[in-house]
Amino acid sequence: MTTSDVRQHLAEHLTRLWRYGLVLSRNREVAEELVQSTCVRALEKSAQFTPGTRIDSWLFAILHSIWVSDVRARQVRLGQGFVESDELPAPDTRELDDTRLHYAKVMQHVSALPEAQRNAVFLVYVEGFTYQEASETLSVPIGTIMSRLATARAKIAQMVNTPPSVQEKRF
Structure with missing residues (x-):
């Protein structure tokens, strides 16, 4: 898949990615950072996408992976960034x-x-x-x-x- 194809799919799924980032982080700013990091990683790794599979699933997996890495790296404090x-x-x-x-x-x-x-x-x-x-x-x-x-x-x-x-x- 080309980088321009990934860009197009990213644009289509930004809202869903942001919503998932909010579900994970419970913080609007962190959700935005997660989506930005996901976009960068997806563009960098566009050659790794397997054609014929769901691109949204691939993007969500990237976002989740970034979240897990960030949580481990920062040792998130209990309750940080909770969104009512x-x-x-x-x-x-x-x-x-x-x-x-x-x-x-x-x-x-x-x-x-x-x-x-x-x-x-x-x-x-x-x-x-x-x-x-x-x-x-x-x-x-x-x-x-x-x-x-x-x-x-x-x-x-x-x-x-x-x-x-x-x-x-x-x-």
Whole structure:
């Protein structure tokens, strides 16, 4: 694949890459840096892309790899760069306020998940990756993705079905 082909695909996926960077880092500035680093690396390594495979999966894997390297290098402090779920953009559905409230509650529950589960949920349920693509992106076995999703679904179901007063005590 040529560098100009990669540039075109990068332009098409910038928003999705930024959103994934935000899910990983929980910090807008860090998300922007991750996307910039991903773009540079993708352009530098464009010859390594395998034609016939999903370029978005390849780009997400690059972004994830950069994130993991940065976390290891900086030894990120607990809670650094947290973005409250209210600050995450709600979909512009122009529907009833109940829909937005429901979305905000779901995002709050997803944000409360451990990073590994949050990443799996984002890749599979938001970005539409298959379990196999998510496992390749995160460099973990497919069974691990399945386990993380099952655990995440169970935790969210428990949070949704638990009265708020009990939830507040747990968090």
